Amino acid sequence: MAIKYEFIKECKQSGARLGKLHTPHGVIETPIFMPVGTQATVKAMTPEELKDIKAQIILSNTYHLYLRPGHKLIEKAGGLHTFMNWDRPILTDSGGFQVFSLGDLRKISEEGVEFRSHLDGSKHFISPEKAVEIQNSLGSDIMMVFDECAPYPADRQYVKNSLERTTRWAKRCKEAHKNTDKQALFGIIQGGMYEDLRKQSLEELLELDFPGYAVGGLSVGEPKNLMYEVLEYTTPFMPKDKPRYLMGVGSPDCLIEGTIRGIDMFDCVLPTRIGRNGTAMTSQGKIVIKNAIHTEAFEALDPECGCYTCKNYSRAYLRHLFKANEVLGLRLLTNHNLYFLLKLMEEVRQAIREDRLLDYRNDFFAKYGYDNI
Numbered sequence: 001m002a003i004k005y006e007f008i009k010e011c012k013q014s015g016a017r018l019g020k021l022h023t024p025h026g027v028i029e030t031p032i033f034m035p036v037g038t039q040a041t042v043k044a045m046t047p048e049e050l051k052d053i054k055a056q057i058i059l060s061n062t063y064h065l066y067l068r069p070g071h072k073l074i075e076k077a078g079g080l081h082t083f084m085n086w087d088r089p090i091l092t093d094s095g096g097f098q099v100f101s102l103g104d105l106r107k108i109s110e111e112g113v114e115f116r117s118h119l120d121g122s123k124h125f126i127s128p129e130k131a132v133e134i135q136n137s138l139g140s141d142i143m144m145v146f147d148e149c150a151p152y153p154a155d156r157q158y159v160k161n162s163l164e165r166t167t168r169w170a171k172r173c174k175e176a177h178k179n180t181d182k183q184a185l186f187g188i189i190q191g192g193m194y195e196d197l198r199k200q201s202l203e204e205l206l207e208l209d210f211p212g213y214a215v216g217g218l219s220v221g222e223p224k225n226l227m228y229e230v231l232e233y234t235t236p237f238m239p240k241d242k243p244r245y246l247m248g249v250g251s252p253d254c255l256i257e258g259t260i261r262g263i264d265m266f267d268c269v270l271p272t273r274i275g276r277n278g279t280a281m282t283s284q285g286k287i288v289i290k291n292a293i294h295t296e297a298f299e300a301l302d303p304e305c306g307c308y309t310c311k312n313y314s315r316a317y318l319r320h321l322f323k324a325n326e327v328l329g330l331r332l333l334t335n336h337n338l339y340f341l342l343k344l345m346e347e348v349r350q351a352i353r354e355d356r357l358l359d360y361r362n363d364f365f366a367k368y369g370y371d372n373i
């Protein structure tokens with residue numbers, strides 16, 4: 001068995017789940033936030049620094065690594081864990097979302113997707129089988145099926161046709177997946193914002209009996225309340241004894257609201273992306289460090305934060321680094337933002353243990369403000 005999900009308890013106040021995900025590269029406590037490492041690196045962070053802030057699993061990407069440096073090269077290097085010196089769990093996305101959102105899409109057919117590389121415009125073709133082959137070469141602990149993430153908004157007929165093809169592709173991925181004892185393949189539920197189509201997608205994928213399921217097709221520009229609504233009529237029908245991954249979701253409010261609605265795993269580029277352009281998530285809401293008000297602010301970024309950045313540097317220094325375009329600036333802010341979200345999820349897990357996640361949510365928003373990041 002490549003992975004084993006251990007359900008520990010449900011929060012009496014909110015229905016959120018506490019669990020453990022056992023993988024060949026270690027145990028992951030859920031609910032969990034997964035740092036994004038698109039090109040085999042969580043930008044500006046070394047694996048040791050990721051371990052220091054208690055990152056348990058990171059994400060990487062089939063589409064990017066296939067285009068550069070190539071999955072065959074990484075296979076020759078001994079797989080992605082060896083190549084990037086990360087010996088804890090890795091989850092790879094299948095590339096479907098990236099092809100649709102990054103590549104210059106040529107056309108989708110039953111066979112797969114033809115696209116031009118966003119790097120050099122060269123023509124490529126990814127099929128479900130190819131997406132599985134790439135992830136088998138990378139050796140990730142958790143692989144995702146090749147799916148189509150329908151755009152938002154999209155009309156009902158398009159979404160229905162798309163989810164049905166995604167199910168056929170999921171079946172082909174399962175048949176092409178060789179390394180089942182070491183690598184777990186997760187199904188991805190589509191169906192847009194249509195309750196009956198979500199149910200259809202889930203039922204079709206349940207028949208294929210994946211070890212874990214992701215909720216795809218969300219965080220694609222829809223209002224947050226609509227995303228929450230889709231979760232409310234989808235997660236209750238997902239297997240209780242298997243992990244649930246909400247793809248592309250990671251602002252603080254969504255992590256808490258998603259956990260309350262039964263999600264176990266999250267990812268998001270926000271903490272690393274906004275960290276590189278000088279925005280910090282703090283317990284008092286977000287801070288734009290280049291703002292002049294921080295010029296002579298000699299206090300920590302976040303007085304309540306225990307991270308390396310907040311223990312050793314002032315806002316004035318961080319502002320100076322960003323104004324001077326110094327690399328250390330984005331490293332320190334990335335470190336803080338990742339620590340902030342990982343710490344948030346640790347507090348969420350503790351709140352579930354003590355059956356008080358709704359209270360935790362109210363306290364958090366009272367301080368943080370319900371504005372999103």
Ligand SMILES: CNc1nc2c(CCc3ccc(C(F)(F)F)cc3)c3[nH]c(N)nc(=O)c3cc2[nH]1
Pocket residue numbers: 035036037038039059060061062092093094095096097144147148149150188215216217218219220247248249267
């Ligand atoms: C931002 N919103 C969003 N992101 C979405 C993603 C990408 C998630 C992802 C995975 C790995 C990485 C890596 F860079 F770290 F590798 C980066 C991002 C989706 N992925 C698939 N397969 N189906 C979906 O239906 C889907 C919906 C998504 N909404």
Ligand SMILES: [Zn+2]
Pocket residue numbers: 301302305306307308309310311336339
């Ligand atoms: Zn900090």
